[in-house]
Amino acid sequence: MIAAAHSMYNGSSAPVSAIPELPLDRFLETIMDATGHGWRVIAYFGLPRGVATPLYCLLAEDAEGRLAAMRTVCEGDCLPSLTPACPQLHLFEREIAEQCGLAIEGHPWFKPVRFHRSWVPGRDAWQRPADDPLTVGVMEFFQVAGDEVHEVAVGPVHAGIIEPGHFRFQCHGEEVFHLEISLGFQHRGIERRLIGGPDLKTLRQMEVVAGDTTIGHALAHCMLMETLGQVKVPPRAQVLRGIALELERLANHTGDIGAIAGDTGYLPTASFCGRIRGDILNMTAVLCGSRFGRGVVTPGGTVFDLDAARCDDLLKRLQAVRRDLTDAVELMRSTPSVMARLEGTGTVSREVALELGLVGPAARASGLKRDVRVDHPFGIYRMTHLPLATGFHGDVCARAAVRWQEAEKSLDFVEEQLQQIPTGGHRTDSCPLAANQLAVALTEGWRGEVCHVVLTDDQGRFVRYKIVDPSFHNWQGLAMALRGQQISDFPLCNKSFNLSYCGSDL
Amino acid sequence: MIRAILSRIRQGHRTMPYPNEPLAMPERLRGYPRLTLASGNEMSGDCPYGAYDPAAGGSLDLGRCLFCADCPVAAVSFTTDFQLAVSRRDELIVRPDAGRYHAERLSAQLLKLFGRSLKFREVSAGGCNACEADTNVLSTIGWDLGRFGIQFVASPRHADGLWVTGPVTHNMRQALLDTYAAIPAPKIVVACGACAIGGGPFRGEPEQSDGIDGLLPVDLYIPGCPPHPATILEGLLRLIGRIS
Ligand code: SF4
Ligand code: SF4
Numbered sequence: 001m002i003a004a005a006h007s008m009y010n011g012s013s014a015p016v017s018a019i020p021e022l023p024l025d026r027f028l029e030t031i032m033d034a035t036g037h038g039w040r041v042i043a044y045f046g047l048p049r050g051v052a053t054p055l056y057c058l059l060a061e062d063a064e065g066r067l068a069a070m071r072t073v074c075e076g077d078c079l080p081s082l083t084p085a086c087p088q089l090h091l092f093e094r095e096i097a098e099q100c101g102l103a104i105e106g107h108p109w110f111k112p113v114r115f116h117r118s119w120v121p122g123r124d125a126w127q128r129p130a131d132d133p134l135t136v137g138v139m140e141f142f143q144v145a146g147d148e149v150h151e152v153a154v155g156p157v158h159a160g161i162i163e164p165g166h167f168r169f170q171c172h173g174e175e176v177f178h179l180e181i182s183l184g185f186q187h188r189g190i191e192r193r194l195i196g197g198p199d200l201k202t203l204r205q206m207e208v209v210a211g212d213t214t215i216g217h218a219l220a221h222c223m224l225m226e227t228l229g230q231v232k233v234p235p236r237a238q239v240l241r242g243i244a245l246e247l248e249r250l251a252n253h254t255g256d257i258g259a260i261a262g263d264t265g266y267l268p269t270a271s272f273c274g275r276i277r278g279d280i281l282n283m284t285a286v287l288c289g290s291r292f293g294r295g296v297v298t299p300g301g302t303v304f305d306l307d308a309a310r311c312d313d314l315l316k317r318l319q320a321v322r323r324d325l326t327d328a329v330e331l332m333r334s335t336p337s338v339m340a341r342l343e344g345t346g347t348v349s350r351e352v353a354l355e356l357g358l359v360g361p362a363a364r365a366s367g368l369k370r371d372v373r374v375d376h377p378f379g380i381y382r383m384t385h386l387p388l389a390t391g392f393h394g395d396v397c398a399r400a401a402v403r404w405q406e407a408e409k410s411l412d413f414v415e416e417q418l419q420q421i422p423t424g425g426h427r428t429d430s431c432p433l434a435a436n437q438l439a440v441a442l443t444e445g446w447r448g449e450v451c452h453v454v455l456t457d458d459q460g461r462f463v464r465y466k467i468v469d470p471s472f473h474n475w476q477g478l479a480m481a482l483r484g485q486q487i488s489d490f491p492l493c494n495k496s497f498n499l500s501y502c503g504s505d506l
Numbered sequence: 507m508i509r510a511i512l513s514r515i516r517q518g519h520r521t522m523p524y525p526n527e528p529l530a531m532p533e534r535l536r537g538y539p540r541l542t543l544a545s546g547n548e549m550s551g552d553c554p555y556g557a558y559d560p561a562a563g564g565s566l567d568l569g570r571c572l573f574c575a576d577c578p579v580a581a582v583s584f585t586t587d588f589q590l591a592v593s594r595r596d597e598l599i600v601r602p603d604a605g606r607y608h609a610e611r612l613s614a615q616l617l618k619l620f621g622r623s624l625k626f627r628e629v630s631a632g633g634c635n636a637c638e639a640d641t642n643v644l645s646t647i648g649w650d651l652g653r654f655g656i657q658f659v660a661s662p663r664h665a666d667g668l669w670v671t672g673p674v675t676h677n678m679r680q681a682l683l684d685t686y687a688a689i690p691a692p693k694i695v696v697a698c699g700a701c702a703i704g705g706g707p708f709r710g711e712p713e714q715s716d717g718i719d720g721l722l723p724v725d726l727y728i729p730g731c732p733p734h735p736a737t738i739l740e741g742l743l744r745l746i747g748r749i750s
Contacts, residue, residue, distance in 0.1 A: 161628040163633065164629075164681065185632075186672070186675060186677070187713055188675055199554070210634060211635045211732070214636070271646065274647065275520050282532065285534070288575055291640065294575065294731065295574060328513070331510060335509075
């Protein structure tokens with residue numbers, strides 16, 4: 001329990017007036033204190049408001065499934081940085097600086113995140129003139145100097161069909177001393193646009209925050225709309241949503257296991273998994289017509305129902321997927337040259353994972369037991385228990401193993417749920433949103449924790465809508481995984497995390 | 507090695523026979539629309555993306571349409587016909603009584619150069635990674651794009667064309683134009699997905715450019731959010747004259 005904060009649980013809302021407003025120093029102390037006692041920050045954001053900036057912080061404690069919310073007001077242009085003692089905040093603080101125009105005093109890494117103008121006209125954290133073009137990727141990169149130290153710059157346009165980002169490696173020969181990742185290329189202004197919402201475009205925009213996590217994000221959004229509208233989602237819809245979310249996980253884990261095999265040069269598993277992933281996407285298309293789950297969830301339930309014939313069809317497809325995927329993965333695991341390439345590559349220790357606040361399979365592979373489905377269960381996960389998949393070594397091998405274990409569990413889950421879909425409706429009408437509330441929703445997307453937080457005004461419209469994609473927590477994990485590795489290990493490390501650029505860039 | 511061979515036998519030959527045989531599409535796929543004449547007095551919602559225009563009997567702009575599961579427009583329904591790609595922007599406008607368009611094959615001169623070997627450099631310019639993913643999937647063994655001589659390559663210098671996804675964010679605009687400039691002429695441009703064609707779900711937002719129309723000359727428009735891989739492949743095969 002954080003005495004100074006308001007306790008909440010996943011998918012709930014509270015009147016803004018019930019969220020304690022602390023003096024700034026007490027607010028910051030509470031964050032420090034809580035993160036030192038097993039809590040972690042799930043969202044930390046400001047309301048861009050001219051002179052005084054209201055700040056909100058939401059924290060989670062996983063062992064007992066508790067959430068807490070508190071707020072403060074930062075007067076003036078400057079916010080003291082907690083990052084040196086609490087590294088999991090480093091991107092949150094930079095984001096607050098960029099959006100609200102607050103300088104973060106003492107931030108060791110004080111640079112823009114997405115390279116857009118501050119939301120408060122005329123107020124810029126870096127005092128850049130109004131006519132500065134704010135060229136993306138142009139910032140002070142950390143540099144290592146010395147004989148035979150060289151720098152490798154990659155991106156924004158990469159070799160494959162992937163999203164844009166810029167990577168700077170400081171290398172000594174083949175060895176990477178340091179990697180710095182600069183993003184923002186995919187910035188579409190999603191959070192800015194949500195102010196004053198929701199409107200008819202909102203749901204689709206939530207589906208494409210990160211298009212490979214359509215269900216993860218759309219579900220978090222719908223959970224907010226449902227708690228604010230006091231809508232009860234029918235059990236049938238909860239099951240259908242769970243099936244869609246696990247199919248999304250299964251498809252992406254399968255694709256990434258294949259990609260990891262491909263990066264070790266092991267083509268059989270790479271090509272099998274590439275094809276199997278497509279078969280799983282086709283299962284999602286049976287649900288809703290879209291391979292990426294567009295049009296599965298809607299506030300109040302699901303758009304489509306699933307009849308018995310489609311259930312049977314899905315069960316049959318699932319069996320084939322299980323057979324082929326198991327074969328493809330077993331083949332890779334029984335090939336020593338592949339496993340040797342994965343073992344000990346790109347290690348993130350448990351301590352580092354904890355300090356950086358990693359989430360999802362990347363955190364679990366380093367031995368952290370955190371999974372929203374288990375710790376803060378939502379929807380169908382309240383009714384059914386999913387075993388947690390964890391690893392130990394924190395290397396590429398552990399991340400691949402955790403993904404495979406999770407894929408197996410998703411297979412079991414989908415198979416079980418398809419056989420026991422509750423009867424009844426699959427959709428309830430949505431209701432107007434409650435005024436002056438703060439609501440929070442977490443889901444476990446395939447990359448990890450997806451967090452959506454909303455504040456409403458006295459008309460029930462969005463004053464502020466905060467989205468935290470799991471990648472936002474995990475990019476620094478990838479950078480740390482590269483420390484002391486060969487630069488040629490980068491693709492393999494990268495695939496084992498497979499983070500979202502658009503999900504971070506918003 | 508034996509295990510790998512056994513697995514290969516178990517997994518089987520999985521490249522689909524398309525275009526020699528038809529493709530089975532999911533029943534709920536939202537493909538080519540069926541429009542009924544807008545009568546004006548029915549209970550119908552508006553399209554939030556401005557894709558449907560009720561004027562003059564009604565028309566649907568496939569370049570803006572996101573093929574929503576919950577489309578509120580009463581005059582719009584969808585068939586499972588995945589053939590959506592066209593060569594000109596105005597051919598994306600569907601009317602209840604007007605003809606149907608498909609992508610055209612390249613000019614004789616370009617076909618001679620690219621017909622049997624066409625390489626693309628892809629640039630993701632604000633895409634959500636779904637258009638990118640379903641472009642990527644064409645290179646898996648199921649679709650095996652390579653059998654048609656089409657490939658995605660790492661360097662624009664090795665490419666014959668630019669493949670664009672995403673609404674062109676302000677932050678990717680320069681990189682996109684630079685990549686285009688780096689491709690040796692003659693070159694073609696493909697706009698893949700609603701974002702690249704016209705901004706998609708982000709149309710009108712100041713952080714992006716409403717797609718590449720007006721920025722680059724487009725040779726192939728592939729509608730969808732995201733387009734089904736079959737839609738993409740069909741457009742490409744028409745472009746290189748493998749189907750017509
Ligand atoms: S499907 Fe969506 S984008 Fe297309 S007309 Fe209907 S509402 Fe508009
Ligand atoms: S068109 Fe749709 S699927 Fe494609 S990038 Fe845009 S939002 Fe994503």
